[in-house]
Amino acid sequence: MGFSKDFVWGAATSAYQIEGMTQGEGKGEHIWDIYTKEPGHILEGHTGDIACDHYHRFREDIKLMKEIGLKAYRFSVDWSRVLPEGVGAVNEKGIAFYSELIDELLKNEIEPYLTLYHWELPYELYKRGGWMNPEIVEWFGAYAKLIAERFSDRVRHFFTLNEPQCFVGLGFLRGEHAPGIQAPIRDTFEMAHQVLKAHGRAVQMLRQYAKQPVWIGYAPTGSMCYPETDTPEDIEVARQMLFSLQTNKRNWTWNVSWWSDPVLLGHYPEEGLKLYEAYLPKITEEDRKLIAEPIDFYGQNIYNGRCVRMGKEGKPEEVQRYAGFPKTAIDWPVTPKCLYWGSKFLYERYKKPIYITENGLSCHDTVSLDGKVHDPNRIDFLARYLHELKRAADEVDIRGYFQWSLMDNFEWAKGYTERFGLIYVDYRTQQRILKDSAFWYRDIIQTNGEGL
Numbered sequence: 001m002g003f004s005k006d007f008v009w010g011a012a013t014s015a016y017q018i019e020g021m022t023q024g025e026g027k028g029e030h031i032w033d034i035y036t037k038e039p040g041h042i043l044e045g046h047t048g049d050i051a052c053d054h055y056h057r058f059r060e061d062i063k064l065m066k067e068i069g070l071k072a073y074r075f076s077v078d079w080s081r082v083l084p085e086g087v088g089a090v091n092e093k094g095i096a097f098y099s100e101l102i103d104e105l106l107k108n109e110i111e112p113y114l115t116l117y118h119w120e121l122p123y124e125l126y127k128r129g130g131w132m133n134p135e136i137v138e139w140f141g142a143y144a145k146l147i148a149e150r151f152s153d154r155v156r157h158f159f160t161l162n163e164p165q166c167f168v169g170l171g172f173l174r175g176e177h178a179p180g181i182q183a184p185i186r187d188t189f190e191m192a193h194q195v196l197k198a199h200g201r202a203v204q205m206l207r208q209y210a211k212q213p214v215w216i217g218y219a220p221t222g223s224m225c226y227p228e229t230d231t232p233e234d235i236e237v238a239r240q241m242l243f244s245l246q247t248n249k250r251n252w253t254w255n256v257s258w259w260s261d262p263v264l265l266g267h268y269p270e271e272g273l274k275l276y277e278a279y280l281p282k283i284t285e286e287d288r289k290l291i292a293e294p295i296d297f298y299g300q301n302i303y304n305g306r307c308v309r310m311g312k313e314g315k316p317e318e319v320q321r322y323a324g325f326p327k328t329a330i331d332w333p334v335t336p337k338c339l340y341w342g343s344k345f346l347y348e349r350y351k352k353p354i355y356i357t358e359n360g361l362s363c364h365d366t367v368s369l370d371g372k373v374h375d376p377n378r379i380d381f382l383a384r385y386l387h388e389l390k391r392a393a394d395e396v397d398i399r400g401y402f403q404w405s406l407m408d409n410f411e412w413a414k415g416y417t418e419r420f421g422l423i424y425v426d427y428r429t430q431q432r433i434l435k436d437s438a439f440w441y442r443d444i445i446q447t448n449g450e451g452l
């Protein structure tokens with residue numbers, strides 16, 4: 001068994017993290033354009049102004065994708081590049097950029113997977129209240145309509161939002177990402193509700209204006225839970241803990257079910273409605289219906305998870321990581337089982353085909369004396385994770401996997417200090433070098449993961 005014959009082997013990026021060309025060519029500004037320029041926000045003062053200069057080098061980058069043998073490429077559109085004010089006038093130069101990107105991908109037989117929102121809230125809309133303004137539901141809908149009208153003749157797969165947990169939580173609750181706000185908890189629940197309504201509206205618009213049948217999904221994130229042993233008790237604890245909610249209200253966005261239950265099951269989780277009662281906006285039946293506008297597949301970004309078990313006292317508990325537990329350069333734990341258990345639990349609950357929309361790691365990659373980039377840690381990590389994904393694919397419907405990331409890029413508040421790519425980027429010269437892991441991934445794709 002293992003991966004299906006037409007399994008989608010891909011890699012992912014996002015607009016601000018790679019494109020550069022943040023000024024000119026008719027692009028408007030977004031919150032990251034502004035935030036990165038303010039001192040103290042980004043490590044070493046980096047900005048996305050040039051990033052990987054993908055805006056000018058996308059043809060070269062697609063050649064490299066071809067060399068890796070990617071079947072699919074997940075990228076995002078910068079809302080403010082195509083609609084400089086967020087609504088209204090269209091920037092045809094921005095449209096042309098994405099249009100050419102899509103054509104070039106198709107010419108190379110790489111299927112485009114387009115994400116509408118990977119965190120670039122147009123600054124003009126931010127000034128009008130952004131996610132707090134109920135009008136954003138229609139603004140986002142109009143943006144989705146434009147995307148459907150211009151690209152759905154060639155693009156068949158769409159994601160609405162990437163990681164609402166992060167852009168609401170880090171951006172507006174913890175203030176570590178743009179726009180760097182620590183809003184009252186109540187406001188963040190209101191925002192989250194608009195975010196979900198905007199998702200629903202975008203699904204409607206994509207469907208209504210698509211020029212061919214399209215597949216629409218969503219790409220939330222979250223840390224998974226996996227059981228310490230295969231006993232039914234531990235498995236049940238892992239299942240429950242994966243979908244449970246944060247009692248720490250200043251970190252409430254970091255969960256799976258608040259963001260996915262309403263989309264896939266049509267209602268917010270009961271536990272949350274009680275726990276967060278004091279903070280909730282009015283939620284109407286009409287809202288619930290809009291949020292639950294049917295989608296075709298479930299995307300999930302998965303990087304790591306927590307090992308859990310039924311404790312001696314009969315209470316669920318997290319298993320402490322041992323001293324020296326493996327971790328990536330960015331300090332995230334290496335927990336391959338999260339891909340097996342995460343996929344299984346998500347499929348059981350949401351009953352939709354699954355795509356792993358992001359997974360990967362940052363390493364301290366350098367160019368060696370032989371001019372190559374040797375990244376055995378990335379190969380080892382991916383081998384372990386994909387082995388677990390293959391086990392899951394034996395049991396549940398997994399359609400695809402997008403490695404994060406195609407190339408080293410701007411890692412938000414960490415600037416260029418973290419390298420997540422299969423392709424090394426020398427930011428001084430914009431030279432690209434395929435890392436050893438890119439060649440390894442090429443073999444995995446060619447053999448459809450046979451040896452994993």
Ligand code: IFM
Nearest residue numbers: 014163301358404411420
């Ligand atoms: O780089 C980010 C991406 O933008 C969203 N998901 C996690 C990645 C690694 O931190």
